[in-house]
Amino acid sequence: MAERYQGGHRPFDWADNVYDLLLHGPLPDGGSAEAFRVGHRFGGGSRHPTVRWYTVAVVELPRTLPTASLDTTTDPADARPPAAGGRLIWTEGGHGPLFAGLRGYAEDPDAGTALFTPEVLARTRALAMDWRLEGRTATGVVPGGSSPRAMLSMVDHLAWFTTRV
Numbered sequence: 001m002a003e004r005y006q007g008g009h010r011p012f013d014w015a016d017n018v019y020d021l022l023l024h025g026p027l028p029d030g031g032s033a034e035a036f037r038v039g040h041r042f043g044g045g046s047r048h049p050t051v052r053w054y055t056v057a058v059v060e061l062p063r064t065l066p067t068a069s070l071d072t073t074t075d076p077a078d079a080r081p082p083a084a085g086g087r088l089i090w091t092e093g094g095h096g097p098l099f100a101g102l103r104g105y106a107e108d109p110d111a112g113t114a115l116f117t118p119e120v121l122a123r124t125r126a127l128a129m130d131w132r133l134e135g136r137t138a139t140g141v142v143p144g145g146s147s148p149r150a151m152l153s154m155v156d157h158l159a160w161f162t163t164r165v
Contacts, residue, residue, distance in 0.1 A: 016041040018051060023151055027159055031061040035151035055146035057129075057154035059138040059162065066111035066165055070121075071130035073103040090116050101125075114164045123157055131158065138162050 018039040026032050035057040041049035078091040078099075090104030090112055098121055106112030115133075124131065127150075131140040138158040146154070 053145035069132040
């Protein structure tokens with residue numbers, strides 16, 4: 001992936017949002033990917049604001065994906081069995097200890113079964129990434145400003161596990 005914007009030339013900054021290090025490029029299957037860091041300024045006035053950084057990876061694929069997501073959770077309710085009709089939500093209470101600290105959603109239960117495997121859960125945890133699939137797009141977000149190598153790992157993970165559905 002090539003580097004598009006870095007350092008002083010950031011044409012998409014506005015108000016309290018800062019963009020940094022946009023990487024982009026094609027994928028072998030005909031899709032494309034971008035990874036970038038975005039920061040949100042708050043507190044400290046205009047001279048010394050705090051910036052909370054996130055790293056985002058987006059993979060655009062030539063096929064439609066099922067709607068699904070996986071994110072971290074600290075909600076104690078997720079450790080309890082789900083309420084009736086909660087078959088679209090995947091939690092520790094409904095699907096066992098592999099989901100400890102994670103909450104998955106899949107509009108199609110078969111897609112959930114294909115996506116929420118022990119290997120996908122472990123790799124998602126290792127990256128500390130929340131992700132969402134919708135339409136032709138897979139998006140992942142990690143708190144903090146990741147290195148370019150970590151950004152590419154996010155893209156690799158999204159491209160890898162979307163081949164399962």
